Amino acid sequence: MAELCPGAVFNLSKTIYFTAAQxxxxxxxLPTDGTRAILRVTSPxxxxxxxxxxxxxxxLQNVEVxxxxxQYGRIPNSDALIEMGGNSTGQAVRNVYAHHTRGWSDLHLFGGDSTGGVPGCQQATLSGNLLYRGRHGYAGHMGRRHLPELPLRTKNFRALRPDPVQRIGKTTSPTMIKGPHPAAEPEPCR
Structure with a gap:
């Protein structure tokens, strides 16, 4: 598990990949306010x-993306800001505030490969998320709340309406926090 400190800002020059199950x-x-850790794209x-x-x-839960x-503009024909799903069971995206996507969507839950008419993505949950499009985003305007585009092939899927969330303040001086080795105990946040 990557447990991020509240208020920490992680500047991303590359995509974060989930590389193993669980x-x-x-x-x-697990804050749901402006103290969530921020994953911020910083590469053009x-x-x-x-x-x-x-x-x-x-x-993926209780973070801001x-x-x-x-700052960098739109990238035509690019991926969503958050790509989840595929051939998997039991994924969850909860209490995520995602905004200013450079691609076609804030969140894409991919249905995966179909076997015998059954999609690969099973029992996925989206809950309490607040998703905003950029001003020139696909079918939306800045500040308009929406649910992400979800593939029709996804089965046993639950999407719950977003809880009211307020964005409180902005980080003025980004801080990069490096996590410990996975086998080590995490240091407490200060």
Whole structure:
């Protein structure tokens, strides 16, 4: 599990990949306000911040994902800001505030390969997320709440309406926090 400190800002020059089943990325204490850790795109060529295809049990929760579209612009024909799903079971995206996507969507839950008419993505959950499109985003305007485009082939899927969330303040001085070796105990956040 990658447990991120509240208020920490991680500047992304490359996509974060879930590389094994049951991995989690979350902010310590699971806040749902402006203290969530921020994953911010800081590369002019990067559109996708998080990729979790084909990893059963992968969870992204209680973080903010900023695509930085106002700074870097739109990337035509690019991926969604967050790509999850694929041939997997039990993935979850919860209490995520995603905004300023540079691609076609804030969140894409991919249905995976179909076997005998049954899609590969099973029992996925989206809950409590707040998803915003950029001002020139696909079918939306800045500040308009929406649900992501979800493939019709995804089965046993639950999408719950977003809980009311307020964005409180902005980080003025980004801080990069490196996590410990996976086998080590995490240091407490300060």
């Amino acid at each position: 991995q989690r990325i979350e902010t310590q204490g 060529t990067l559109a996708m911040a998080v990729f979790g295809h084909d990893q059963s049990g992968a969870v 900023d695509g930085s579209r106002p």
